[in-house]
Amino acid sequence: MKEYFIVENQAGDRIDRYLSEELEDRSRSYIQKLIKDQYVIVNDKPVKANYRLSLGDRVEIELPEAKEPDIVPEDIPVDILYEDQDIIIVNKPKQMVVHPAPGHYTGTLVNALMYHCGSELSGINGTMRPGIVHRIDMDTTGSLVVCKNDMAHQSLSEQLKEHSIRRIYVAVVHGNIKEESGIVNAPIGRHPVERKKMSIHAKNGREAVTHFKVLQRFGDYTYIQCELETGRTHQIRVHMASIGHPLLGDEVYGPRKCPFPYLQGQTLHAKTIGIIHPRTGEYLEINAPLPDYFIQLLDRLRKLKN
Incomplete structure (x- = not known):
């Protein structure tokens, strides 16, 4: 059972x-079904999906126990950058979700890796996220490390916790960044109003630090490199938007209309990942080549500049 109390800026919203x-x-249609089946009550009474919330309303929702679906291996091509008995580093394409979740039980990277690796994936994160220690957004491309056994999983989880994994991204942002480099140090948490977004203005934000440097300027756009000290959800997207330079193509944190309609989501690529190998103890660094769409965009921006 979950319980919520409605505050001023939530009053007037449909439940x-x-x-x-x-x-x-959870999808909106799933929520509407719960409301219809009276799993949701407001002030001790069932309501309809179009009920408008009032200040001080007490909302209770009971989530029926969900049975985890069987995640099936799928013969989906995987761009493997590195593989050994303990880990596999892949170059994730755009539009691919990392692990199954409501609404995305097929076509994910996990489905593809289960086909490629068989039973050789760490079970620490359960049947829905075997081998997964970190993830990148659906529309972000690039390097992602996956664990084949629990030893590797525990080692990489500890490295993530200590912020010792090197993660370098490249991105194209709106505007001309005047500085050659800089640091954005601003805690990130759930947006206080738009709950599907993250924000630097959250009450209980967690430490987040992004180092950026300019690679090339195109007048209205800047090609940058970002290195993460921490790994919060949407960190680069939120941080760059917070200093007035949202990522090109990011319709969540930037302009709703992208001037390059062929882009699908934010122009962000996880270029480099560097880890201490869990078995050898040696430093391993892997680079993911830029995807074709990113190369074509940079070529076009260079031509427009000239």
């Missing part, structure tokens, strides 16, 4: 919309 933002891994 189905409000709950779909609070429970971001």
